Amino acid sequence: MFKLLKWxxxxxxxxxxxxxxxxxxxxxxxxxxxxxSFSLGFxxxxxxxxxxNRIWTHLLIFAVALLSMSSWLHKSSAPLIAxxxxxxxxxxxxxxxxxxxxSTSIFFLxxxxxxxxxxxxNQPNKIIHYGSIPMVNFSSILLYSTVAIxxxxxxxxxxxxxxxxxxxxxxxxxxxxxxxxxxxxMIVYSAQIMPxxxxxxxxxxxxxxxxxxxxxYRFQIN
Amino acid sequence: MSVILSVExxxxxxxxxxxxxxxxxxxxxxxxxxxxxxxxAGKTTILNTIMNIYRLNSGTIRICGEPNGYKSKRLIxxxxxxxxxxxxxxxxxxxxxxTDMFPDFxxxxxKELCTLLEIDExxxxxxxxxxxxxxxxxxxxFSRKVRLYLLDEPLGGIDPLSRKKIIKTIFSQLDxxxxxxxxxxxxKDVETLLDDVLFLNDGKVIFADSGDNIREIRGxxxxxxxxxxxxxx
Numbered sequence: 001m002f003k004l005l006k007w008x009x010x011x012x013x014x015x016x017x018x019x020x021x022x023x024x025x026x027x028x029x030x031x032x033x034x035x036x037s038f039s040l041g042f043x044x045x046x047x048x049x050x051x052x053n054r055i056w057t058h059l060l061i062f063a064v065a066l067l068s069m070s071s072w073l074h075k076s077s078a079p080l081i082a083x084x085x086x087x088x089x090x091x092x093x094x095x096x097x098x099x100x101x102x103s104t105s106i107f108f109l110x111x112x113x114x115x116x117x118x119x120x121x122n123q124p125n126k127i128i129h130y131g132s133i134p135m136v137n138f139s140s141i142l143l144y145s146t147v148a149i150x151x152x153x154x155x156x157x158x159x160x161x162x163x164x165x166x167x168x169x170x171x172x173x174x175x176x177x178x179x180x181x182x183x184x185x186m187i188v189y190s191a192q193i194m195p196x197x198x199x200x201x202x203x204x205x206x207x208x209x210x211x212x213x214x215x216x217y218r219f220q221i222n
Numbered sequence: 223m224s225v226i227l228s229v230e231x232x233x234x235x236x237x238x239x240x241x242x243x244x245x246x247x248x249x250x251x252x253x254x255x256x257x258x259x260x261x262x263a264g265k266t267t268i269l270n271t272i273m274n275i276y277r278l279n280s281g282t283i284r285i286c287g288e289p290n291g292y293k294s295k296r297l298i299x300x301x302x303x304x305x306x307x308x309x310x311x312x313x314x315x316x317x318x319x320x321t322d323m324f325p326d327f328x329x330x331x332x333k334e335l336c337t338l339l340e341i342d343e344x345x346x347x348x349x350x351x352x353x354x355x356x357x358x359x360x361x362x363x364f365s366r367k368v369r370l371y372l373l374d375e376p377l378g379g380i381d382p383l384s385r386k387k388i389i390k391t392i393f394s395q396l397d398x399x400x401x402x403x404x405x406x407x408x409x410k411d412v413e414t415l416l417d418d419v420l421f422l423n424d425g426k427v428i429f430a431d432s433g434d435n436i437r438e439i440r441g442x443x444x445x446x447x448x449x450x451x452x453x454x455x
Contacts, residue, residue, distance in 0.1 A: 007319060079270075082275045086292065
């Protein structure tokens, strides 16, 4: 498991180092000049952050999660991936960890860089900083990375969606996110329960298990 | 003799086209088997279904009696027809990767093969020529100790000197416990290697025999037999 994670991380960084730096830079610019005050738009529907902020953060998490699964996109490395004998949950969890670490790092580094920039230029920092990333935000990154990975596994599993997996994964991601929003509204908002316990963790676990089962039966068993 | 690979009524369709159509064969241990056929016959598709890269439409594949799944992958070492290593990898990176990912990978054997096949460990796989890359992939494939080796066009586009080295490596690897399945359309190049042959055309096995039978009973070389069979299709 750790060796799988190690090579997934190495492969991810070596392959997408420049692209990730680009995403980081774009995120900083977006936060500074478009939003002006930082807020986690992806967190929950009832926070109602600006729509462009929500779209941006969702796009970022979706893109990073898809990149972490990119070995499957490349037909050339498919035989190498297919040679590895590892349980499906280990393969998925490894990709998920890579995606979550990367997304969290991008948000966290953006925050640090913005704070430093504000200090140097002697400007007030309007941006609400993470400090240590609150549990609810971290679990949101985990949730939406899981949704993205599940969407991609689903898209690659069926003939119709496999033809254009990224677009299909995007549509599935949006649909699953809407389902989550409805459940979130019904369970958390009405009953005033902690969102992590009431919905985020169970929903993430359900998607993760579904993704593993789908992966096992569509990619590992003939 | 134990059966290493068993393929029963395997069918694979891409859209409406049958790429494999009821393929049946068994490979016993200790043999080098040639899967021979023209381009588009379905050779690579068979290997990819054995590796679970493609999903079967029907039929079963068993490796050493185990149904084809992630557990059976520990029994197979696969050499695809193109570079499947990550593009940023050097030969040394590939050695580390295989050491970590495959417990049956023998690093001592890999170093020996690097010397034998004159492979520079520092070179990046993306910058290698076709022949050099093929030697690297052969080295990685045969440094694993498994029961079934699947080689897809291992000699395509290789110069005669490299070809000789690769054939020597393939020969040296075989023991009574393992089997090598070589898919190619370059019959003459692998003729001397083969114990058995399977001729594949339009997704069907149209001929199967041992090399000895072809040579002694039919009085033909494998290439002549191949020409005869495919001219009459």
